[in-house]
Amino acid sequence: MRVLGWIYLALAYGFIFLPVGALVLFSFQDGRLPVPPFNGPTVKWYADVLGDRDLMAALVNSLMVAAASSAVALVLGFLAAQGLARVALPGSVVMRGLLIAPMTVSYLIIALGLLSAFNHIGLRPSLMAAGIGHVVINLPLCFAILFAAMGAHQQNAERAARDLGASELRVLWHVSAPMLRPALLAAFFLSFTFSWDEFIIAFLLTRFDVTLPVEIWSMLRSGLSPATNAIGSLVFLVSVALLVVLEFTVFRKVRK
């Protein structure tokens, strides 16, 4: 029985990691096509990719959009959660529901909605537009994570801070934010990865300057090449790095 368990585990992991493994393996393919047989290792495709100016520009764009949109979503989500946790307004349940609702809407619908809205107000497709789109999808996430992390313990500490002479801003800065640090970091890094991976909104809302997923998509249109595998591997590497950072900073602390 024990053996069966191990076999099942191996199959499950194989199923999950085979595509990624193949992607990484064939990024080292010495040949024109990223398909078996494997002709021996080369790093030439990585050199190509890293030397490609458009790709590198797209990578920088992606990092910028991810960082900026996550930061904005985090601040807005934090303030919304703080406000709704503290004040009992009539209809605050409805407000909470409205804030989280965009999570249930498909990215395609959000992108279409934003496209027509931006068109109406004259905002051209750009990195800024894509960034706003990413705030729209990440704000509910940040809000939900932070709202769930708040408790009576924190509200009492905030009340004590006010009692000791702290203004609202200083309460947020010196007490609320530090007490929510693990949740804030988790929300930021999750938003960052979502924005980093996001394609549909970025595709519909950018034009000349594009994010990395959009650039990869346009590369794929000219057919398969180990170069796309190489860039895919790099993106994967960034995601893994983020996950490791998250594991060692945020979740370690939460457990303690």
Added chain:
Amino acid sequence: MTADVAVQSVRQTFNTFTALHRIDLEIAAGEFVVLLGPSGCGKTTLLSILGGFLTPTEGRVLIGGRDMTHVAPKDRPTTTMFQDYALFPHMSLRDNVAFGPRMRGSGRGDRNRRAEEMLALVGLADKAGRRPHELSGGQRQRVALARALAVDPDVLLLDEPLGALDLKLRRQMQEELKAIQRKVGTTFVHVTHDQEEAMAIADRIVVMNEGRIEDLGTPQKIYLEPRSLFSAGFMGEVNRIPVRPAGQGAESALGPLALTTDKPGTLCLRPENVGLKGSLALGPARLTDAAFFGTYHRCHFTPVAAPDMQIVAHLPLGDLPETGAEVALWGTNPMILEAA
């Protein structure tokens, strides 16, 4: 620093519920006042109004003669020591205590000196670098006290601060609180539902019930001469015997008693004031059972004249009659209160 407090016809309602009915209360500067009452009596509401966390529906609050009714907590000369301590978990004890001075614009050196001075006052000088989670309940309690006192408030408000501690630690902290209050001279307003705690620390006790002040005065006055039946019962166990005027004395279920009363009321006798000697004859009674309590025997007597009634007496050691024996019961310090 210290200041007097005046609560002037303060009324507080929450939707249809009236938490406080027109409360008037004067607290002298430097006084240690305890608000005592069962849960839901309005004592915590009154404390929140003093701290500025609630604005009363009607009435005024003066602190040091200045109207504070609509002043926010952060701008009041009051600080609160909360029931759950509400320490900042991400800060060292030094930073916790220095928080108030920091918010009031004191520099790093000054506020750290102040924090260490306050931690020394509560006996935690050697733990300034620790975090709250490394401390025991009693130590957290002291940090909360040091933090509240670090801003040198005129009035310190204490919201059941000893509620979470075990009995022994509680008694010890009561003595410390009292000692610290004497030392700093700040006006303390302390909320509790524990009448022993109230007697141990208060200069003056305010007994509250259902949003009203039932009684107020020194612990001795409230225990010995309560103003109402509620107050008498809340401050400690009491035997209640209904009496009505009859001729020169009073009539009761026990028979005629040598008391003067002009209207029907309740004779209240504390168990330690009932015994085999005394000034007020209560007639013959039978001892039904007794238990040894260390410093006294706790006895239940059934009066011969009223077999349905039970009288509790604390008899001194060595005075115990046989169970079932019939003895003459006497009372001392009788109090007659009007029926509520």
